[in-house]
Amino acid sequence: MIPGGMRNQRQMELAMRRLGMTTEPIEGVEEVVIRTKDKEHVFQAPEVTILSVQGVRTYQVVGNVSVRARSAGPLVGSSPAAPSAPAAPAGPPEEDVQLVMEQANVERSEALGALAAAGGEPAEAILKLLSRRGPGGG
Secondary structure, eight states: OOTTOOOOHHHHHHHHHHTTEEEEEETTOOEEEEEOSSEEEEEESOEEEEEEETTEEEEEEESOEEEEETTOOSEESOOTTSOOOOOOOSSSOHHHHHHHHHHHTOOHHHHHHHHHHTTTOHHHHHHHHHHHHOTTOO
8 A cells, every 4th residue: 555554553544545545343253264176275263354345345354264175174274273164964955955845845854855756956856746646745
């Protein structure tokens, strides 16, 4: 920014306000996960700040990061004292389970069974559940 930088916090805040910039910390953040095609970058207990510049919000995440493969394997570069992230749950995504439960009007266990039988395809699971009831529904 300015050579030598501003040394006074109040001057810095005034200059930012004149430029239409505001910052807002987010309190109590437990974890931030950034997912790429093959990796997850996991920040445990980071400091997160929202920087707003003329209506555009940018999130700043500061903290120690651990990188792991998307297969939810062990954390890469984490210390032994660092808490490891829970393993990815086995089975279909929760959104799919909820969709099947709502559309076919069945309990969770039935939705899970139908998804398993349909190879994880929600539409196929819903159709199988609905066709098994016959005309008139359930």
